[in-house]
Amino acid sequence: MLSTQTSEIRPVTTATVQSSSMEAGRQRQGRLWSNLKEVCDLLHIPAAVSVSTEELLFQHVQFKTGQRIHTIGQPFDTLYIVNSGFLKTVLIDEFGNEQVLSFPMKGDMLGVDGIHTRHYSSEAVALSDCDLILLPFKKLTALGRVHLELENMMYGVMSRELVREQAMIGMLGALSAEARVARFLVSLADRFAQMGYSSKLFNLRMTRHEIGSYLGLTLETVSRTLSAFNEIGLISVDQRTIGIKDPEALKTLRRLPPSRTRAKQLAAAKSKAGEAVTPGQLLAAL
Amino acid sequence: MLSTQTSEIRPVTTATVQSSSMEAGRQRQGRLWSNLKEVCDLLHIPAAVSVSTEELLFQHVQFKTGQRIHTIGQPFDTLYIVNSGFLKTVLIDEFGNEQVLSFPMKGDMLGVDGIHTRHYSSEAVALSDCDLILLPFKKLTALGRVHLELENMMYGVMSRELVREQAMIGMLGALSAEARVARFLVSLADRFAQMGYSSKLFNLRMTRHEIGSYLGLTLETVSRTLSAFNEIGLISVDQRTIGIKDPEALKTLRRLPPSRTRAKQLAAAKSKAGEAVTPGQLLAAL
DNA sequence: CGAGAGGTTGAATAAAGTCAACAAACGTGG
DNA sequence: CCACGTTTGTTGACTTTATTCAACCTCTCG
DSSP, rough: HHHHTTTTTBBBOOOOGGGGGGGGGGOOOSSSSEEEEHHHHHHHHOOOOOOSTTTTEEEEEETTTTTTTTTTBBBBEEEEEEEOOEEEEEOTTSSSSEHHHHHTTOOOOTTTHHHHBOOOOSSSEEESOOEEEEHHHHHHHHHHTOHHHHHHHHHHHHHHHHHHHHHHHHHHHHOHHHHHHHHHHHHHHHHHHTTTSSSSSSOOSOHHHHHHHTTTTTTHHHHHHHHHHTTTTTTTEEEEEEEEEEEHHHHHEEEEEHHHHHHHHHHHHHSSTOOOHHHHHHHHHO | OOHHHHHTOOOOOOOGOTTOSSSSOOEETTTTEEHHHHHHHHHHHHOOOOOOEEEEEEEEEEOTOOOEEEEOBBOOOEEEEESSSSSSEEEEEETTTTTEEEEEBTOOEETTTTTHSOOOSEEESSOOOOEEEEEEEHHHHHHHHHHHHHHHHHHHHHHHHHHHHHHHHHHHHHHHHHHHHHHHHHHHHHHHHHSSOOEEEEESSSSSHHHHHHSOOOOOHHHHHHHHHHHHHSEETTTEEEEEOOEEEEEEEHOOOOOHHHHHHHHHHHSSSOOOOHHHHHHHHH
């Protein structure tokens, strides 16, 4: 397994950090430090008038694909904000099985689960090379009392995280496999759009196994569902490349009609040569 | 439905509040109030040296069974701490179906999901008569800057909530129906123990439907699973009265053996008249 | 080029859901 | 206090959904 191979590797604090100008402020080359406003922007938290935040700098750290940011039980002292890259957070159950909790990406905060017990309760692994901003928790709370937008930021981010998890619980508790996969794709598309990438065509950063774990399904079910979506034209799939063809249908999808009906209808639709039939219309007709 | 009938009823500040012997809280203007230390104790947060917190009082409010504490979309301004009673929090999906998110009880905080968007994203309903402590959020953050134990309390509680939800996601994503019901019972037992009640015999405050929604199962599956646990002696069930017989087996249970095997084994075990066989031994033998 | 991880697909199986009938408890008004 | 309708809970028969097991394919990267 990818993560086990690299479990002992510690973050590379790049050579440039040691340069003498550390106390002077941010590095010009390499973007190794961010100020409060940049952090707030990243989190999509409206930063109030930023008073002299140039002394208030937060260090960046790079992680390579497969490296662990933190592990379960490790003493908690810092939060992380994803500046670039893709990760997963996982829980490990009593017999070593991974349960994927989230796929953090740009603008997400990591490590919040460690505040309560002062130990991280989950593990975060880089799915690609990543650039993270370090927020030493003690420093953060101390600063929170001076710069109140920082404090509000913290409450806001933690609350947002909670709402997201609630939505996840709702999804796991109530939706069919197909609806889960559909919504997963839509939410990924939305996040990519938010980050300025295409929401119509993107690459999955995770395996079918990881998606399955995240959605409470097996990898086979995920694979089959993607194939089914592809078959009826909701998406295109080629390995990890996903094209979103009918986002609306994906958003509202509750359950696919049985496949033998589907095949018939599809054939019928095709036989009307030359007529344009959207996947949405097809689904609605069933 | 219970909650719809009472949707418009606002909290009653009851007459009985005047009874002098309430554990937490004092009276002022005919109402119950709690100080910071009492709030921290309730939340199981180590309250640091409490400086003159007698002016720092938080008001209580009573809700009757079926009343709503807050609804989805309602403007957020206050957090609640449960001082006594039982509640549920729910999400309502696009076609009106309830998804139960949690069953808050003594020491739990409500409303945290409202901080981010300034609107509650879930609905809280009293499952019994309840006594809640009001924490006006603005007041709270302002006070947080003076009394830092309060600020730490907030972070701690929100983080704890997050960890709980993560555990829930893990459970919904990975466990069988039987394991979910078993863990649900164990966690209830633990909570009752923590509150000073019996962890061996207690009453469920919620319907099978609500349990099912919480666990991502149907009410029939919940009912059948409880019956099965009863049959093999892990618990006793009589309507909403649950007796925990073998907490250890419940804690570690992953999956029950098929029922025809179970019946045979059970018969075999019984036929050895006079021999004491614990449910745990029975399960282990299968 | 070959090993191994990741992905797809099919057939058989098991788990949980659905539909339905019934029983027990609750609560409300006569 | 009882009768009634309603809500809640149990159980059975059957169906659907997703998992399991297995074979096979196809990229990637030493």
